[in-house]
Amino acid sequence: xxxxxxxxxxxxxxxxxxxxxxxxxxxxxxxxxxxxxxxxxxxxxxxxxxxxxxxxxxxxxxxxxxxxxxxxxxxxxxxxxxxxxxxxxxxxxxxxxxxxxxxxxxxxxxxxxxxxxxxxxxxxxxxxxxxxxxxxxxxxxxxxxxxxxxxxxxxxxxxxxxxxxxxxxxxxxxxxxxxxxxxxxxxxxxxxxxxxxxxxxxxxxxxxxxxxxxxxxxxxxxxxxxxxxxxxxxxxxxxxxxxxxxxxxxxxxxxxxxxxxxxxxxxxxxxxxxxxxxxxxxxxxxxxxxxxxxxxxxxxxxxxxxxxxxxxxxxxxxxxxxxxxxxxxxxxxxxxxxxxxxxxxxxxxxxxxxxxxxxxxxxxxxxxxxxxxxxxxxxxxxxxxxxxxxxxxxxxxxxxxxxxxxxxxxxxxxxxxxxxxxxxxxxxxxxxxxxxxxxxxxxxxxxxxxxxxxxxxxxxxxxxxxxxxxxxxxxxxxxxxxxxxxxxxxxxxxxxxxxxxxxxxxxxxxxxxxxxxxxxxxxxxxxxxxxxxxxxxxxxxxxxxxxxxxxxxxxxxxxxxxxxxxxxxxxxxxxxxxxxxxxxxxxxxxxxxxxxxxxxxxxxxxxxxxxxxxxxxxxxxxxxxxxxxxxxxxxxxxxxxxxxxxxxxxxxxxxxxxxxxxxxxxxxxxxxxxxxxxxxxxxxxxxxxxxxxxxxxxxxxxxxxxxxxxxxxxxxxxxxxxxxxxxxxxxxxxxxxxxxxxxxxxxxxxxxxxxxxxxxxxxxxxxxxxxxxxxxxxxxxxxxxxxxxxxxxxxxxxxxxxxxxxxxxxxxxxxxxxxxxxxxxxxxxxxxxxxxxxxxxxxxxxxxxxxxxxxxxxxxxxxxxxxxxxxxxxxx
RNA sequence: GGGCGCAUAGCUCAGUUGGUUUAGAGCGUCUGGUUUACACCCAGAAGGUCGGGGGUUCGACUCCCUCUGCGCCCA
Numbered sequence: 001x002x003x004x005x006x007x008x009x010x011x012x013x014x015x016x017x018x019x020x021x022x023x024x025x026x027x028x029x030x031x032x033x034x035x036x037x038x039x040x041x042x043x044x045x046x047x048x049x050x051x052x053x054x055x056x057x058x059x060x061x062x063x064x065x066x067x068x069x070x071x072x073x074x075x076x077x078x079x080x081x082x083x084x085x086x087x088x089x090x091x092x093x094x095x096x097x098x099x100x101x102x103x104x105x106x107x108x109x110x111x112x113x114x115x116x117x118x119x120x121x122x123x124x125x126x127x128x129x130x131x132x133x134x135x136x137x138x139x140x141x142x143x144x145x146x147x148x149x150x151x152x153x154x155x156x157x158x159x160x161x162x163x164x165x166x167x168x169x170x171x172x173x174x175x176x177x178x179x180x181x182x183x184x185x186x187x188x189x190x191x192x193x194x195x196x197x198x199x200x201x202x203x204x205x206x207x208x209x210x211x212x213x214x215x216x217x218x219x220x221x222x223x224x225x226x227x228x229x230x231x232x233x234x235x236x237x238x239x240x241x242x243x244x245x246x247x248x249x250x251x252x253x254x255x256x257x258x259x260x261x262x263x264x265x266x267x268x269x270x271x272x273x274x275x276x277x278x279x280x281x282x283x284x285x286x287x288x289x290x291x292x293x294x295x296x297x298x299x300x301x302x303x304x305x306x307x308x309x310x311x312x313x314x315x316x317x318x319x320x321x322x323x324x325x326x327x328x329x330x331x332x333x334x335x336x337x338x339x340x341x342x343x344x345x346x347x348x349x350x351x352x353x354x355x356x357x358x359x360x361x362x363x364x365x366x367x368x369x370x371x372x373x374x375x376x377x378x379x380x381x382x383x384x385x386x387x388x389x390x391x392x393x394x395x396x397x398x399x400x401x402x403x404x405x406x407x408x409x410x411x412x413x414x415x416x417x418x419x420x421x422x423x424x425x426x427x428x429x430x431x432x433x434x435x436x437x438x439x440x441x442x443x444x445x446x447x448x449x450x451x452x453x454x455x456x457x458x459x460x461x462x463x464x465x466x467x468x469x470x471x472x473x474x475x476x477x478x479x480x481x482x483x484x485x486x487x488x489x490x491x492x493x494x495x496x497x498x499x500x501x502x503x504x505x506x507x508x509x510x511x512x513x514x515x516x517x518x519x520x521x522x523x524x525x526x527x528x529x530x531x532x533x534x535x536x537x538x539x540x541x542x543x544x545x546x547x548x549x550x551x552x553x554x555x556x557x558x559x560x561x562x563x564x565x566x567x568x569x570x571x572x573x574x575x576x577x578x579x580x581x582x583x584x585x586x587x588x589x590x591x592x593x594x595x596x597x598x599x600x601x602x603x604x605x606x607x608x609x610x611x612x613x614x615x616x617x618x619x620x621x622x623x624x625x626x627x628x629x630x631x632x633x634x635x636x637x638x639x640x641x642x643x644x645x646x647x648x649x650x651x652x653x654x655x656x657x658x659x660x661x662x663x664x665x666x667x668x669x670x671x672x673x674x675x676x677x678x679x680x681x682x683x684x685x686x687x688x689x690x691x692x693x694x695x696x697x698x699x700x701x702x703x704x705x706x707x708x709x710x711x712x713x714x715x716x717x718x719x720x721x722x723x724x725x726x727x728x729x730x731x732x733x734x735x736x737x738x739x740x741x742x743x744x745x746x747x748x749x750x751x752x753x754x755x756x757x758x759x760x761x762x763x764x765x766x767x768x769x770x771x772x773x774x775x776x777x778x779x780x781x782x783x784x785x786x787x788x789x790x791x792x793x794x795x796x797x798x799x800x801x802x803x804x805x806x807x808x809x810x811x812x813x814x815x816x817x818x819x820x821x822x823x824x825x826x827x828x829x830x831x832x833x834x835x836x837x838x839x840x841x842x843x844x845x846x847x848x849x850x851x852x853x854x855x856x857x858x859x860x861x862x863x864x865x866x867x868x869x870x871x872x873x874x875x876x
Numbered sequence: 877g878g879g880c881g882c883a884u885a886g887c888u889c890a891g892u893u894g895g896u897u898u899a900g901a902g903c904g905u906c907u908g909g910u911u912u913a914c915a916c917c918c919a920g921a922a923g924g925u926c927g928g929g930g931g932u933u934c935g936a937c938u939c940c941c942u943c944u945g946c947g948c949c950c951a
Binding site: 005007190388392393396496500531533565570571573575578580583584586587588593595597631635639643654655666739742745746753829833841843844846847848851852853854855 | 879880881882887888889890892895896898901902903904907908909911912913914916917918919920921933934935947948949950951
């Protein structure tokens with residue numbers, strides 16, 4: 001049956017993915033084999049597949065498919081996370097479009113909408129991963145809000161609370177006034193903004209004197225409760241112990257002294273607003289200042305803002321500055337660039353705000369996580385350079401604010417009984433909470449109506465940090481068979497941007513709950529950027545449509561394209577040309593198969609010598625590449641592993657082996673050679689399968705009819721055998737000879753179809769084992785060993801050997817001489833550098849013997865070559 | 877402001893404890909080629925004083941210092 005000259009991925013990919021699914025090849029159950037587990041970094045339910053996912057999941061698929069071939073029980077657990085902030089924002093926006101206001105519906109109704117949304121869009125990204133070829137165990141799909149995972153999160157909260165690690169604190173948090181929720185430090189984006197520095201006069205109480213402060217936020221003046229000066233500031237000694245009057249507000253506030261004040265900045269007088277600035281809060285605590293919160297939840301001013309009540313903070317700033325100016329309090333205004341924290345999700349400027357939040361004490365949790373990576377190296381980061389970043393964060397770790405003022409997520413299992421700070425219990429459900437509440441208060445008449453659950457939910461990371469455990473139900477049932485079998489997992493593949501939010505915290509949770517690491521290796525991928533090094537983003541519109549890419553280049557082509565340029569930890573500059581390269585490679589492989597498949601077989605034909613030795617060579621080459629690939633994989637150098645395979649298949653298999661064994665036009669091939677070539681092709685397919693799963697499976701089944709249990713996806717990785725390095729080297733020399741002939745043919749315009757003769761002076765005593773190969777690839781009548789230079793011939797040299805191609809017609813003696821001269825000059829330069837080393841006594845005495853021997857060998861080789869060239873020059 | 881990292885061919889990157897390297901790969905560029913597997917191809921070639929300066933060493937792309945330019949993380 002003739003097959004198409006061009007490989008067309010579309011139907012092939014669809015067909016084989018279905019086949020793999022039908023035969024449950026991706027499904028894993030515990031068995032006697034060693035496990036190889038990867039849990040997917042759960043993409044969030046709002047997402048669609050983008051280039052980052054493509055890269056990340058291609059790498060995971062390569063690892064898991066290779067593990068499967070290597071005889072592990074490979075299990076890749078897919079799933080998604082609920083992304084409370086992002087999802088809630090999307091649902092709120094969608095409801096708004098439908099004319100529904102979140103504030104006007106119940107929590108229950110809102111959650112119904114959120115679940116609808118999740119069911120409609122949440123699985124989308126997983127379907128797209130299938131197009132990429134991801135060999136996840138789809139029977140194991142998990143979602144962070146599934147009942148079992150939900151319970152795991154709640155149990156963890158209760159446990160950590162009982163251990164005293166979770167506490168309720170009144171703290172300054174990053175408040176997003178648009179989403180009306182708290183953000184973690186990690187969800188902030190600092191942006192430089194052009195602002196102004198306002199210099200404002202405060203009257204000193206009981207005098208006609210003034211002091212001047214400088215502030216970027218005049219509107220917070222309504223919350224001022226002190227002025228602070230540096231105790232040693234010469235300029236302000238007279239202010240000590242006095243009080244100042246807040247302009248317009250007319251409140252009297254103390255002037256305090258603290259070394260915290262930077263005398264160089266602004267005027268050296270600092271206004272202190274403990275409710276609205278982290279540093280001011282610290283000063284406030286130290287000096288027992290009053291705390292005046294002047295903002296509503298949406299960052300408009302409350303009644304403390306007097307006549308600005310209800311006005312937004314930015315509008316109030318503008319208007320208040322005008323009022324201060326009119327009333328003569330504003331001394332001057334300077335331009336000032338400051339870094340402002342904004343919300344990663346909504347873009348709103350963050351308002352520091354004091355509020356009641358839940359915190360997790362990180363001190364004890366951090367210790368084992370730090371040791372595991374840096375001391376015992378139980379967990380390895382690839383590339384290693386991220387260890388410093390990791391250390392830096394963990395050594396300066398701060399308590400984790402785990403509450404979010406949202407509805408979509410795991411609701412905090414705290415139930416309040418009264419108004420007091422400690423009037424609450426933490427329990428699994430309302431029933432248990434009531435019991436505990438009765439115990440705690442000693443009041444048996446309490447009913448459900450008397451307790452109410454915290455309105456807030458937990459940070460999404462508080463569920464994903466359990467992911468490697470909770471997907472196997474390891475939190476609720478730590479002794480279950482699956483958890484024991486699959487955990488610890490093997491590799492985690494993710495981006496360095498979530499090293500802290502997620503990776504470090506998973507490690508903490510792992511040690512806290514199992515005493516074991518959650519994974520052995522963490523592979524941190526680069527960020528996919530465009531050719532101009534810009535991050536791919538929706539707003540820039542520079543991200544290609546992943547699905548369209550796969551349509552254009554095939555999933556295999558895109559996978560190869562992404563991997564080719566993704567050295568571990570380096571950002572990947574994405575260029576469609578790379579996918580084109582991947583596609584071309586698929587086509588090359590396809591055509592190699594077409595060639596082999598098209599051969600007529602002759603049962604009588606004997607195997608030619610050149611085929612026999614070439615096959616032996618390729619077997620050896622494959623073995624040496626196997627070692628190389630293994631080494632690359634052990635260091636997570638996936639792109640190098642791919643490149644080694646790429647060159648093996650394209651250069652060694654297609655360009656060398658197939659050209660050698662290829663029968664003459666319309667001639668049949670002998671059975672033995674065909675069989676061996678097919679075997680080797682099959683080995684190639686195994687090596688390629690992790691990178692290009694679809695086309696390899698397609699060719700695999702075209703080679704022979706096979707049962708599902710013989711499918712490539714579940715076959716076996718080639719066995720590593722001993723191999724002869726010298727033999728490989730000899731072939732490399734042979735290639736040089738062939739190149740030499742080809743060069744002469746090209747330079748002298750000798751058509752390939754014209755057979756020529758080759759004569760050689762065999763100074764190096766090369767074996768003639770590859771003569772048949774040279775003869776075939778160069779179209780030679782004969783190869784003859786001679787003692788002296790051949791006159792009237794073109795010549796070239798390989799090492800100290802000299803080769804001649806006798807040709808009728810004039811030889812350009814001058815050109816030959818010039819060529820030889822160039823070679824000679826280079827060799828003499830080389831020789832000189834070697835001899836310089838060897839004549840240096842210190843080198844000879846100090847360098848290891850082996851190194852000296854190498855230099856001596858270089859010297860001898862160079863001398864032999866020079867001799868050859870000089871002889872040739874003389875002969876001319 | 878504190879910390880970390882990077883700088884090698886036009887581009888993207890290798891170069892593993894200093895010594896088989898007057899430096900490698902892929903892509904791109906250039907030259908030639910339809911020899912029926914593949915022009916998504918074949919055969920070749922050119923291209924780098926390893927960011928600048930200094931030092932250690934018999935020997936430095938590799939180690940140290942410094943300058944310059946980029947990047948990242950934290951505050």
